[in-house]
Amino acid sequence: METSLFTVGTYLTTRLEQLGIDTIFTVPGDYTSDMLEIIDTRSNLNRIGNCNELNAAYAADGYARSRGVGAVCITTGVGAFSALNGIAGAYVEQIPVICIIGTLSNTKLQSEKNAGVLYHHQVNTTDFVKHAYEEVTVAFERIMNPNTAPAQIDAAIVACLTQSRPCAIEIMEDCYYMPCDAPVGNLVSAPSYTSYDNLLLLSQQTPPNIYASQILTAIQASANQACELIMKAKNPVIWIGKDCNVNMRNYLADAAVTYIQAPFVSSLLGKSALAENHPWYVGMYDGKFTSPRAQPYISNCDCLIGVGVWNTDLNTFGNPGFEIGNIAAIYAANDMVKIGEDMYMQVSLKHFIDALLAALQKNNYTPINQTPPQPPALPPIPPANTPMSYDAFFNTVDNYLTPQDLVVAEIGLSTFGGSSFLQINRMNGFLCQAIWASIGWSVPAALGASFTNQTRVMCIVGDGAFKLTCQEISTMVMHNKNIVIFVLNNNTYAVEQMLLNASPYKHGSTTPFEAANILQPWDYPSLMNAFSNRNAGGNAYSANVNTVQDLMNVFQQINQNQNACFLVNINIGERDYPAAWAWKVGN
Numbered sequence: 172m173e174t175s176l177f178t179v180g181t182y183l184t185t186r187l188e189q190l191g192i193d194t195i196f197t198v199p200g201d202y203t204s205d206m207l208e209i210i211d212t213r214s215n216l217n218r219i220g221n222c223n224e225l226n227a228a229y230a231a232d233g234y235a236r237s238r239g240v241g242a243v244c245i246t247t248g249v250g251a252f253s254a255l256n257g258i259a260g261a262y263v264e265q266i267p268v269i270c271i272i273g274t275l276s277n278t279k280l281q282s283e284k285n286a287g288v289l290y291h292h293q294v295n296t297t298d299f300v301k302h303a304y305e306e307v308t309v310a311f312e313r314i315m316n317p318n319t320a321p322a323q324i325d326a327a328i329v330a331c332l333t334q335s336r337p338c339a340i341e342i343m344e345d346c347y348y349m350p351c352d353a354p355v356g357n358l359v360s361a362p363s364y365t366s367y368d369n370l371l372l373l374s375q376q377t378p379p380n381i382y383a384s385q386i387l388t389a390i391q392a393s394a395n396q397a398c399e400l401i402m403k404a405k406n407p408v409i410w411i412g413k414d415c416n417v418n419m420r421n422y423l424a425d426a427a428v429t430y431i432q433a434p435f436v437s438s439l440l441g442k443s444a445l446a447e448n449h450p451w452y453v454g455m456y457d458g459k460f461t462s463p464r465a466q467p468y469i470s471n472c473d474c475l476i477g478v479g480v481w482n483t484d485l486n487t488f489g490n491p492g493f494e495i496g497n498i499a500a501i502y503a504a505n506d507m508v509k510i511g512e513d514m515y516m517q518v519s520l521k522h523f524i525d526a527l528l529a530a531l532q533k534n535n536y537t538p539i540n541q542t543p544p545q546p547p548a549l550p551p552i553p554p555a556n557t558p559m560s561y562d563a564f565f566n567t568v569d570n571y572l573t574p575q576d577l578v579v580a581e582i583g584l585s586t587f588g589g590s591s592f593l594q595i596n597r598m599n600g601f602l603c604q605a606i607w608a609s610i611g612w613s614v615p616a617a618l619g620a621s622f623t624n625q626t627r628v629m630c631i632v633g634d635g636a637f638k639l640t641c642q643e644i645s646t647m648v649m650h651n652k653n654i655v656i657f658v659l660n661n662n663t664y665a666v667e668q669m670l671l672n673a674s675p676y677k678h679g680s681t682t683p684f685e686a687a688n689i690l691q692p693w694d695y696p697s698l699m700n701a702f703s704n705r706n707a708g709g710n711a712y713s714a715n716v717n718t719v720q721d722l723m724n725v726f727q728q729i730n731q732n733q734n735a736c737f738l739v740n741i742n743i744g745e746r747d748y749p750a751a752w753a754w755k756v757g758n
């Protein structure tokens with residue numbers, strides 16, 4: 172037999188290692204066990220066993236948000252369907268996750284098809300996992316022939332990197348240990364646009380390539396129109412969005428702010444695309460949840476320059492139809508530029524920013540602002556005996572966050588005007604699943620993100636969301652992770668109540684909560700005993716917080732135990748809400 176140094180399993184693990192992936196989130200299954208065995212032979216790969224596949228997918232998502240690309244390895248059917256929600260979130264939010272799914276062997280499939288034997292975890296003999304995953308992956312490859320595995324694996328991974336969205340690689344269990352060709356070169360994402368120089372060459376040839384000319388015209392015209400508006404503006408504001416975090420495009424946001432020298436705000440999805448101690452940063456712009464500091468800049472703004480902002484309902488909260496008012500507005504995102512009624516297609520953010528800055532330079536642009544605004548003061552820590560409330564919690568946390576801290580924020584009442592107003596002094600230091608908004612994402616995502624050097628993850632999660640996926644704390648303890656989880660305990664699904672009927676939140680209200688929004692109280696700190704088997708390794712702590720003093724004590728403990736995992740129960744009155752929600756309550 173011809174021998175090869177590589178098998179399908181080692182080919183795939185080599186590709187993952189080349190991408191800088193050192194951790195894979197997994198749940199075993201008999202169709203996948205050989206793959207996990209292969210992972211365990213790789214000294215550069217760390218296999219994390221999660222409590223369930225949904226958590227594994229969320230963890231790979233959190234890892235990818237922080238590290239660039241992540242991987243999860245699960246079994247077919249039961250595992251793949253459990254993970255589907257996590258993969259869907261990654262798809263919607265443009266997070267590159269490689270999803271490896273082990274499935275039955277060729278022999279079993281044939282006996283299923285020909286002899287009518289149904290194997291466990293199978294829905295039927297069709298490609299049922301592929302059908303389920305088709306909407307939430309940019310590539311789905313089923314590997315049934317080891318000889319085609321290299322090309323299939325490479326195609327899936329390149330699609331994942333290029334489109335910054337998940338791919339699935341389904342491997343039949345008889346293939347893992349089969350030989351295949353060795354990997355050639357490294358896999359990189361293909362640029363989503365043709366280079367400017369090539370467009371120019373193509374447009375200058377005879378006859379000119381009309382498509383290249385069309386794109387060049389769109390780039391130039393959008394840049395000129397934007398330049399004209401910016402030159403005229405007295406109070407321009409730059410609005411940084413999610414496109415700047417995708418595929419590491421943060422440098423484009425930086426280039427725009429540095430050259431234009433205007434105050435910038437961030438969208439919820441783009442929060443921390445630039446570190447928020449940047450001198451030109453003035454806060455969050457998110458419809459009704461615009462931060463108080465950003466508000467006057469937005470009110471006076473006569474030219475809004477949107478750099479990579481996606482318009483979603485949670486990004487423009489409470490502004491139906493997204494009315495920004497009668498001002499010049501430039502939106503560059505999703506390979507398009509929109510200025511007023513004009514749309515320019517196939518204009519990548521990079522081409523637009525490059526051309527815009529060149530146009531400004533050509534027109535001798537002088538920034539209207541010569542110096543950045545006064546740096547903000549952090550909110551004062553409330554008096555020590557102040558009972559816990561949303562605002563007391565966030566104002567205190569704001570004073571303790573360091574550039575080492577990476578905040579993973581869950582969706583809920585606390586996100587808007589709570590986590591979203593925290594000052595994050597670290598690029599990409601704030602993760603939130605703010606479009607897909609699947610509650611339960613944050614705790615496993617915090618685990619995933621914690622595999623980042625020089626990082627302490629602070630996870631801020633409502634009690635309702637916590638209940639979905641909190642078992643992953645046991646994985647954190649098992650792997651000695653230094654993660655802090657703050658459970659905002661108000662015994663309710665508060666945001667659901669707020670959106671349904673805000674009257675229980677009115678001053679002095681005795682209006683009962685909707686029964687569906689009331690939670691069974693849990694003894695949260697005790698959970699740490701269970702998840703850590705009574706603190707077996709001495710690295711698991713929990714605490715109850717009722718006052719600001721209690722919270723400051725916890726931070727002291729956290730700082731003294733840099734390598735421990737903390738579960739902190741923050742007791743908040745059920746009728747409390749972040750002050751930023753007052754417009755909704757009508758108080």
Ligand SMILES: Cc1ncc(C[n+]2csc(CCOP(=O)(O)OP(=O)(O)O)c2C)c(N)n1
Nearest residue numbers: 583584585609610633634635636664665666
């Ligand atoms: C998987 C999933 N199920 C249900 C919802 C609907 N949902 C959105 S927020 C929320 C309540 C969150 O409650 P909690 O975590 O306690 O936070 P709070 O609103 O009290 O701050 C629910 C049920 C969702 N977004 N995702």
